[in-house]
Amino acid sequence: MTRIAIVGASGRMGKALIEAIANTEGLELSVATEHPSNPLIGTDAGAVAGVGANGVLIAPSLDQAANDFDVLIDFTRPEPTLAHLAWCAAHGKKIVIGTTGFDDAGKAAIAKAAEQVPVVFAPNMSVGVNLCLKLLDMAARVLGDSVDIEIIEAHHRHKVDAPSGTALRMGEVVADALGRDLKECAVYGREGVTGERNRQAIGFATVRAGDVVGDHTVMFADVGERVEITHKASSRMTFAKGAVRAAGWLQDKQSGLFDMQDVLGLK
Numbered sequence: 001m002t003r004i005a006i007v008g009a010s011g012r013m014g015k016a017l018i019e020a021i022a023n024t025e026g027l028e029l030s031v032a033t034e035h036p037s038n039p040l041i042g043t044d045a046g047a048v049a050g051v052g053a054n055g056v057l058i059a060p061s062l063d064q065a066a067n068d069f070d071v072l073i074d075f076t077r078p079e080p081t082l083a084h085l086a087w088c089a090a091h092g093k094k095i096v097i098g099t100t101g102f103d104d105a106g107k108a109a110i111a112k113a114a115e116q117v118p119v120v121f122a123p124n125m126s127v128g129v130n131l132c133l134k135l136l137d138m139a140a141r142v143l144g145d146s147v148d149i150e151i152i153e154a155h156h157r158h159k160v161d162a163p164s165g166t167a168l169r170m171g172e173v174v175a176d177a178l179g180r181d182l183k184e185c186a187v188y189g190r191e192g193v194t195g196e197r198n199r200q201a202i203g204f205a206t207v208r209a210g211d212v213v214g215d216h217t218v219m220f221a222d223v224g225e226r227v228e229i230t231h232k233a234s235s236r237m238t239f240a241k242g243a244v245r246a247a248g249w250l251q252d253k254q255s256g257l258f259d260m261q262d263v264l265g266l267k
């Protein structure tokens with residue numbers, strides 16, 4: 001039995017992860033934590049997630065849990081994730097990171113920690129999005145520099161980072177396929193007299209509204225035709241199932257930085 005710790009246990013993804021673990025053979029929830037000032041500290045994590053009490057009480061930190069789990073799954077915010085990552089590296093624990101919004105220093109810290117412990121780090125754990133990343137690579141190579149590329153994403157009103165981690169990864173895949181550097185060609189939103197479109201640009205547009213779980217479209221637009229590759233998530237369970245699959249996949253890994261393409265065998 002693989003024992004899983006969930007941090008951010010009362011968050012949107014925390015609850016979905018606890019439900020996914022409850023429905024997955026060979027995995028068990030053994031530790032759940034929340035921010036120390038969260039009002040649900042000390043309550044039953046299964047009850048909070050709506051899957052029935054499981055005797056795992058939500059703790060204010062990982063400090064007492066060093067012997068109690070095998071893999072940590074973290075969908076919180078960059079700052080707590082980096083603190084949890086440092087704790088995992090110090091205690092030899094495997095970690096799955098779904099948090100988005102890291103800066104370059106945060107990404108470098110993740111790569112460094114992966115020299116000591118195995119890490120799966122992916123902005124989107126769904127099978128469908130990871131398939132789309134493969135399709136995007138193919139589309140960019142076939143359509144080449146003759147098309148204009150725009151990435152449009154929509155998420156719920158509570159999301160705090162933009163563009164989404166998934167949209168940025170889609171941009172990186174397309175830019176890599178075309179030999180461009182996303183840092184140089186990305187255009188994040190347009191306003192006012194912008195001038196004509198730079199043909200090399202990869203544009204991003206962000207929508208935040210209501211309860212949208214996560215929509216992404218990449219448009220490859222030529223004169224006379226356009227191709228659009230779209231993914232729409234209608235349940236967070238698709239991300240949660242991917243994350244628990246990644247946790248199981250890490251079981252025989254000793255160190256290294258992996259993503260969902262590795263977990264799904266898409267590389």
Ligand SMILES: NC(=O)C1=CN([C@@H]2O[C@H](COP(=O)(O)OP(=O)(O)OC[C@H]3O[C@@H](n4cnc5c(N)ncnc54)[C@H](OP(=O)(O)O)[C@@H]3O)[C@@H](O)[C@H]2O)C=CC1
Pocket residue numbers: 007008009010011012013014033034035036037038075076077080097098099100101122123124125126165239
């Ligand atoms: N990779 C993927 O497939 C996906 C990634 N995500 C990403 O996951 C992240 C979380 O998303 P979501 O669940 O919607 O966000 P939520 O805000 O619902 O959940 C985040 C949770 O983390 C908690 N938290 C904050 N600090 C700590 C801490 N120090 N220790 C423990 N818990 C802490 C928050 O607690 P409190 O409220 O008390 O601050 C909150 O419960 C985002 O970065 C999002 O982009 C989301 C879906 C899929």
Ligand SMILES: O=C(O)C1=N[C@H](C(=O)O)C[C@H](O)C1
Pocket residue numbers: 100123124155159163164165166167213214215
């Ligand atoms: O915050 C979310 O909800 C999501 N975040 C991820 C992202 O930033 O790409 C993945 C998913 O789209 C949901």
